[in-house]
Amino acid sequence: MTRPDRRTVVAGALAAVAAAASACSRRPEGSGGAGVEVERGTLRSRHLPGRDLPWVMAIPRDADRHRPPVVVLHGKGGHAEQALSLLRLGDHVAATGLAVAAVDGGNGYWHRRHDGTDAGRMVLDDFLPLVARAYGETERVAFLGWSMGGYGSILLASELGPERVVAVVGSSAALWTSPGDSAPGAFDDRADFLAHDVFADDRLATLARLPVRLDCGRDDPFAGANRAFARVLPSAALTVDPGGHSGTYWREHGGAQLRWIRDRLDGAAST
Structure with a gap:
């Protein structure tokens, strides 16, 4: 995936997140469609030092800010803006009433690496507090990710558990059943794979207690591993349908995925 030739940069500042060294802006519709406010900015994190990390949020104009936001994790070679530009999740924000928030996390597969970087901790320690200040609710969140971000969403959900995570969606999740099958760069070595293996029994026990799609x-080259994951996590809702590992596939499923998350939230609220 490549960055767009031109990216909208909107100046401004959000004083409430000054501690996160983040600039942000608000515009009434932007790429989120009618009834949606879009905010953009950058943050700095000790977990990914020496760089400004762009982020984007699309919030329903009349949002119930007690409703958990959806944290979106991008795929390898991707970036936060693709939550709106590639997946077009902003088109579904007003209809579902769900805010979506995404941040650049590099290509480290959303977990701690031997060089000390850790995009997953950046999300938990830096991005979620920023979202809380700009939006409101982050005591509970949903995760949605594609490819590398699908794996990252499942991984972070397995770490936070049902006390914090209301639902998780993996779209074409980059999953492997053994260290030798994983893509170059996804893990530092066998030990790194095993430490962050979402097929591990303890992680599966946690994921079985929350909604997984x-x-x-x-x-898709990951279809076999996604089927394998659903076999060891039978509570997961698995769909394998026509398509490949592409932006078209992720975009076509994004609206249904947000509606599924909303339905899980509505179901939990009624119990």
């Missing part, structure tokens, strides 16, 4: 195209 998996969508993967039949022609």
Whole structure:
């Protein structure tokens, strides 16, 4: 995936998140569509030092700010803006009433690496507090990610557990059943793979206690591992349907995925 040739940069500042060294802006519709406010900015994190990390949020104009936001994790080679530009999740924000928030996390597969970087901790320690100040509710969140971000969403959900996570969606999640099968760069070594293996029994026990959805195209190279994951986590809702590992597939499923998260929230509120 490549960055767009031109990215909208909106100047401004959000004083409430000054501690996160973040600038942000608000515009009434932007790429989120009618009834949606879009905010953009950057943050700095000790977990990914020496760089400004762009982030974007799309918030329903009349949002119930007690409703958990959806944290969106991008795929390898991707970036936060693709939550709106590639997946077009902003088109579904007003209809579902769900805020979506995404941040650049590099290509470290959303977990701690031997060089000390840790995009996952950046999300938990830095991005979620920023979202809390700009939006409101982050005591509970949903995760949605595609490819590398699908794996990252499942991983972070397995770490936070049902006390914090209301639902998790992996779209074409980058999953592997053994260290030798993983892509170059996804893990530092066998020990790193095992330490962050979402097939591990303790992680599966946690994930079994929260709603999990998996969508993967039949022609996707990760289809087999997604099926394997659903076999060891039978509570997961798995769909394998026509498509490949592509922006078209992720975009076509984004609206249904947000509606699924909303339905999980509505179901929990009624019990």
